Amino acid sequence: MIPFPRLLHPRFTLAARSAQAVLRELGNPEPPINIEPYLKKMKWRLKYEELHGPDGYMIKLVKGGKVRYTIYLATDSDPDSPYDVETIQKRQFFTAVHELGHILLHGNFLLNSHESMNAIPEELAGILEVEAHWFASKLLMPNYVFRQPSDLIPEILAKKCGVNITPAIKRLSKLDNNIRESLTTSFRLDKYEKLPTWIDDPHSIYCASLKWDSIHQALNASKRRRYICPKCGLFHGDHNIWGPYCIECEEPVRLVKFPQERYYFFT
Ligand SMILES: [Zn+2]
Ligand SMILES: [Zn+2]
Structure with a gap:
């Protein structure tokens, strides 16, 4: 495992560039943007499971010198949740891209985010969260989708x-x-x-x-x-x-x- 980087602030430019690279790979598609073809190409898997807490996480597996990632998304249903199915699905979708951000931006030094996230100093973990969020935001709402004034609503x-x-x-x-x-x-x-x-x-x-x-x-x-x-x-x-x-x-x-x-x- 590569040692944790010493970051003082989120690397917004790096996160945005990573998002752009994925979009290029997908052929700069029209929104809503689906990352599944990208995951398939990389042979990274997306799994839905009860996670009892987190919205999602990603796991890194090194086997025979090859690195494989799996993104887990929570299917836990909360009967008291005030949100409708569509809202929950959209949140899941956003979480998947957020986790992809962790893979691309932080995969090098994470052995297993589920466990080692706890080992990461709190301040650094906060910065990594911001980076993954910015990645997801720029990937799902890239600059090129802003075409008319109503897109500002x-x-x-x-x-x-x-x-x-x-x-x-x-x-x-x-x-x-x-x-x-x-x-x-x-x-x-x-x-x-x-x-x-x-x-x-x-x-x-x-x-x-x-x-x-x-x-x-x-x-x-x-x-x-x-x-x-x-x-x-x-x-x-x-x-x-x-x-x-x-x-x-x-x-x-x-x-x-x-x-x-x-x-x-x-x-
Ligand atoms: Zn995260
Ligand atoms: Zn006039």
Whole structure:
């Protein structure tokens, strides 16, 4: 066993690169991303068992000089659990990717995570957990899935990527600002935004204040002024080369003020 590394903080870049490497191997698939073909290729197994505690763990087996990993996922059912089957399955799915993160990032120095996790100093264990989580987050919600402003809404991102709402919120809170900028510089929710088909009433997205607040937060997070065309409803960033006029209908644009004019663009 290789000695434990001395880490002072989580290696976010390394975790993100490992996730990218797996995605490349899978051919950068559309979400929801399934890691099973990757596990199959590596001949690593995924097993479902009652684990009496943890959500999952991974085991390293060295046999005849060959290293094999197995990921165990908990099937323990808690009759008092407030979560529905879908939520539990999504959590299991996230856990599997989290464990894959442990294999790829920490497999070298772990003999058997189930046992040696206890041998790892608490502070280091915390860092390894953060790394595995960041790996899972970047693998299941990679940069390339962010294509339109609605992807900045946690509910929509979660649905698109097959994850629960909490990991989606966390992912968005750490989203690269360049991605946010590129998605919100110029957009029109009412006309150009393609809404996912599972939203029966397209207006629900505008009206539910929670969802609107998410877009509002997304816009505000970039700390740039936004303008709206009163005629066609197009949002503009402040780097509009056409000046204070709409790039489509040449109407003078107005500064968007949040939150007083929260519902401005569809009233
Ligand atoms: Zn873990
Ligand atoms: Zn316009």
